[in-house]
Amino acid sequence: MSNSILTSSPIAAARHALGWHKAKRLARDHITFIVFGLITLFFILHAPNFASLATANAIGRITAVVSIMAVGMTMVIMCREIDLSVGALASLSAMVGAMLMQTGIAPWLSIPVMTAFGALIGLVNGLIVTRLRIPSFLVTLGMLSILSGTALTLTDSLPVPIGDRTLGKIMANGTLIGLPAAVWWTVVFALAGIYVLHLSVIGRQMAATGGNEAAARFSGIDVDRAKVVAFAVCGACASFAGYMLAARASAGNPSVGVGLELNVIAAVIIGGTSLFGGRGSVIGSVIGAIFIGILAFGLVVIGLSTTIQEIVKGVIIILAVSLNRR
């Protein structure tokens, strides 16, 4: 096919058209990643010392929280549902985790306990959505209020210090083979997410549920169970991420997760997951989260004031999502 343009046979022309079509489709499907690459390139060229391992580590550390939450959110959105309560759950988990550490629990044991705590909250979300047939938008909006209110009430809005240093090392600040712990956790969650969503039966059931709920039901898929599992995983991720924030700051802060849900949802959508369910990828969501991180970091490095930053970030997010719409 090297001289396909020269050959005038209709078959060759058709094949050439098909190749062109494929390339075009590939470009369209990954347009956000192309934009992402271009913006990164812009920062590399215009921001001093942007292309360095230190920068990469810093970005990896600050985006770990959103990345991990986005893994869980991808599953919920795959099911054509939404979870607005993840930011509030992160706040509550930071508080509950810090208070748990005050009881003198072993740091390594507190991590699975907090993850299970988040899964439990997610389970409640999922059960309300599927049993009471209330749209997840409303259920999790209510839950957002309940969880953030609880986080603030626990200590009357005061932060809870964490005296133990090992927790901070395990969760965020320690390094292994030159990479920060936060980055390792991101990798672990991303791999687990890929396993669940793209390789396992339950992941396929989530995709079918979001892709066409009626057809999934008619195929004998337990649609409600798929959704409940997605919400539980999402809760577990959010809680872990919130606890990571507390460990990093050595204190549980009741408002640490405020607004995080918007960044998480933006990361998932930028990553190519359809807001209408049935289509998406965990790795895309993580890339989306890193993109948001690079954007924030790069804008600081080129010296934009933090107020203008927010505006630029918003515009770029809208642009990225509009390009990614299918």
Next chain:
Amino acid sequence: MSPADNPLPALVSMRGIVKRFGANIVLRTVDFEVRAGEVHALLGENGAGKSTLMKVLLGIHKPDEGTILVRGEPLASVSTRARLDAGVAMIFQELSLVPAMSVADNLFLGREPVLFGGRIDRRRIRREAAELIAKQGFALDPDARIEDLPFAARQQVEILKALSRGASVIVMDEPTSSLTVREEEVLHATIAQLRGAGIGIVYISHRMSEIFRVADRLSIIKDGQIQGPFATDQITIPEVSRLMARSASVVVMKPQARREPGEIVLEVVGLSTARKLRDIGLAVRAGEIVGIAGLVGSGRSTLAKALFGLLLDARGDVRLCGREIGALATPPRIRAGMALVPEDRRAEGLVAQHSLAANVALPNLAELTSRWPGVLSWRRETEMFLGFREALHIACREPAQPASELSGGNQQKVVFAKWFASNPKLLILDEPTAGVDVNAKAEMRALVLQAAEKGMAVLLITSELDELAGLADRLIYMVDGQLVAGEATARGEEEIRTVLQQLAVTHEAA
């Protein structure tokens, strides 16, 4: 009689309309016209192309070829708005009225007269609505709320709405399907009045007797081709039935080797739902095809869904191979050996954006796991699809191709494949050949026979009477949520049609 003999001018005339959906040709060079003051009936089985033709007329679909003339002028724009302006309107089965608003408000919905400052001129709406009603001589109260009105009155509001927008051609799609006998009389009087006023009416109905009472001319659509128009006083019901029946070459003939029915696979006793089904009892044996005949809305699809465990309000005994499964949800019923090819392929049968292989795998995920716990084997999934691709001749590019890209017939084959792969004991088919082209229909029917030959019990629900006549070993009639007339042994297509019409009449009278 040729159109030239008739003095009445054509209000709308469609010439050489061709409409394709992908590879599927739905309309093949169709001519259709409506004259002032005539009722032109349009007949055809489900999926023959009636509704597509009407959607082309209304500008919902753009024809691939052909022209539409309104009072001799070609219509340039395809928008529905343009059709409304040109005077073509449709009275839908599902009426497009706002239930919580009054008759007058509905009549002026979207074009309310306004006073200074953008306030709606309620007094004028009321006055003009009353004038409109009086002009047509309808017994309607302009202040009555739509939700409080009987169905026939709502229909009158729809008709008034169309007339007030200057409609000269009104399409009525199954207008009597939701009416009582008395309301039907009201409708027929209304139609007579409209006809007297020079309005052209397209009348779509399944009920032959009604068409002969109401219509001046009739045309028949079959597999995308139109026959007629025939004047109703120059043709008889049997002749029309014969024209509607498919040509012999298309019909799958009954296999000469009779299948021997085996053990009872499905046994249903006293199955009811809150609204639709009443005391259903039936049995299907292995290797037997039992056909369920019934008019649209008789509850056949509801029965299929109830059997499959999709309706929460279903009560009664359902036994599959002797095992009581009446209280189970859908997944355990599938594991017990049930399969359902649903009525609406796109909405219920397929996840259109997902790959073909993923669609076939969907009910069979438990069998497709690899050595790792709970992990799908993509290789086995692909192999499963490729096996059926060959066996069912599914025309596609690759297993990873999205299901949405296939033609209707091939999509339906994928739905068949996903259930054949689950190796069911009972196969429930709800309109398995709806909306697929002639050849695919024949292939689909061959598949149904194949399933029965393999020893599956088959419950076949279809509106295509030749399909029932050609495939079913035994027929059950369904009217208004009940199985009636025992288990009749009517064979021929026309015989089935006659029985159905008689049942409908006797049931309405009762």
